[in-house]
């Protein structure tokens with residue numbers, strides 16, 4: 001839906017405004033933090049409606065940290081779905097299947113660790129955002145592929161996904177440090193090596209997976225899974 005006014009003056013005024021002394025009860029755009037009352041007043045005056053999540057300008061580092069933790073939690077839920085789908089389909093690549101199953105177990109532990117961080121900071125894990133939705137689409141594509149070369153494409157996409165996770169936790173560690181949140185920092189530092197190990201394993205094994213696929217295919221055997 002388009003509104004007859006440009007958002008940019010509104011957004012400029014919101015980002016310029018740093019007076020957080022006046023809060024309403026809670027932001028209804030799902031960040032579960034007190035809404036900046038000044039933003040709400042300006043938004044309501046210009047738009048004649050409550051501000052949306054996208055229009056709500058976050059300035060508090062702790063608010064960003066919580067937001068990114070929720071992204072990470074949704075990312076891990078998507079990772080679980082992707083890994084389960086891949087493991088469930090693989091038949092002729094036992095080493096890959098075993099490594100996926102190992103990382104699935106790790107992923108379930110990561111979900112729990114991230115959820116505990118979110119809850120400790122007063123947030124909720126039930127919120128799905130635009131970025132998360134895009135990530136979910138990616139994960140669903142990677143997990144649900146049924147092309148003739150799905151094992152190769154799946155391994156490649158898993159490598160990409162693991163690197164997204166590595167970037168996310170690297171960012172979260174920096175954010176937690178900036179916020180003085182030692183517990184969240186330690187939690188993310190426990191998760192990060194698991195993602196790095198999985199990415200490294202995939203990178204090292206993609207050549208073997210590829211040649212195994214080509215050999216089976218050339219021999220007229222089922223090769224894709």
Ligand SMILES: [Fe+2]
Nearest residue numbers: 079107110165
């Ligand atoms: Fe993960």
